[in-house]
Amino acid sequence: xxxxxxxxxxxxxxxxxxxxxxxxxxxxxxxxxxxxxxxxxxxxxxxxxxxxxxxxxxxxxxxxxxxxxxxxxxxxxxxxxxxxxxxxxxxxxxxxxxxxxxxxxxxxxxxxxxxxxxxxxxxxxxxxxxxxxxxxxxxxxxxxxxxxxxxxxxxxxxxxxxxxxxxxxxxxxxxxxxxxxxxxxxxxxxxxxxxxxxxxxxxxxxxxxxxxxxxxxxxxxxxxxxxxxxxxxxxxxxxxxxxxxxxxxxxxxxxxxxxxxxxxxxxxxxxxxx
Numbered sequence: 001x002x003x004x005x006x007x008x009x010x011x012x013x014x015x016x017x018x019x020x021x022x023x024x025x026x027x028x029x030x031x032x033x034x035x036x037x038x039x040x041x042x043x044x045x046x047x048x049x050x051x052x053x054x055x056x057x058x059x060x061x062x063x064x065x066x067x068x069x070x071x072x073x074x075x076x077x078x079x080x081x082x083x084x085x086x087x088x089x090x091x092x093x094x095x096x097x098x099x100x101x102x103x104x105x106x107x108x109x110x111x112x113x114x115x116x117x118x119x120x121x122x123x124x125x126x127x128x129x130x131x132x133x134x135x136x137x138x139x140x141x142x143x144x145x146x147x148x149x150x151x152x153x154x155x156x157x158x159x160x161x162x163x164x165x166x167x168x169x170x171x172x173x174x175x176x177x178x179x180x181x182x183x184x185x186x187x188x189x190x191x192x193x194x195x196x197x198x199x200x201x202x203x204x205x206x207x208x209x210x211x212x213x214x215x216x217x218x219x220x221x222x223x224x225x226x227x228x229x230x231x232x233x234x235x236x237x238x239x240x241x242x243x244x245x246x247x248x249x250x251x252x253x254x255x256x257x258x259x260x261x262x263x264x265x266x267x268x269x270x271x272x273x274x
Contacts, residue, residue: 068092142245187239199232199255210246
């Protein structure tokens with residue numbers, strides 16, 4: 001019994017010691033001396049030994065993941081989208097921030113720091129995280145061109161689509177929205193976002209080329225950056241062009257007694273006329 005207790009105590013001390021060592025692990029940085037050592041040795045010392053060697057190394061107070069979050073938020077908010085942001089995005093990935101999380105983080109920053117700054121950051125983040133997408137087929141190639149994940153097959157709404165679509169929930173708080181991806185030629189049925197007051201939907205193109213059309217009006221092309229405001233109680237459809245994968249963010253606008261009313265498919269004649 002005493003031997004068992006002693007063994008458990010030794011294991012407990014070992015775990016505590018291991019965690020303490022990990023918490024006190026010193027971050028080693030040499031970029032300052034390598035790039036500015038001869039020209040600005042004091043700055044190089046402050047960068048390598050103080051900023052990283054001391055501040056970043058205090059990971060018993062804030063985790064490296066938390067420090068990455070704070071740093072990239074600060075840089076993007078100031079509009080700094082040069083190699084320093086690329087470095088810290090790479091470190092954020094190394095510190096455990098996933099592709100889905102970085103897309104939500106930058107989207108959140110956009111509402112406080114500005115949309116153009118977020119777009120600039122997304123271009124860099126997309127390159128940092130694109131290695132997460134494996135495969136050499138058209139779908140994988142399209143996924144690597146975006147920062148937002150394609151997600152899973154949109155099986156819940158498959159009966160309202162012609163062709164294959166995919167959906168990834170990006171945020172389910174504050175302003176819930178999802179990324180919806182369409183294979184070439186895929187489109188949803190005519191439908192209405194019904195609401196007594198408020199309601200409707202907003203689409204933001206993020207990849208490829210697609211179409212949006214309201215009943216009785218010409219179709220509108222959607223490209224990355226195109227914003228479509230869909231009023232409540234208006235019959236419409238949207239989807240990919242024939243020769244292009246397509247993805248848009250879909251924001252549901254809160255409304256009273258709101259619901260989606262799914263209607264007939266878009267005919268081949270209607271679609272081919274585009």
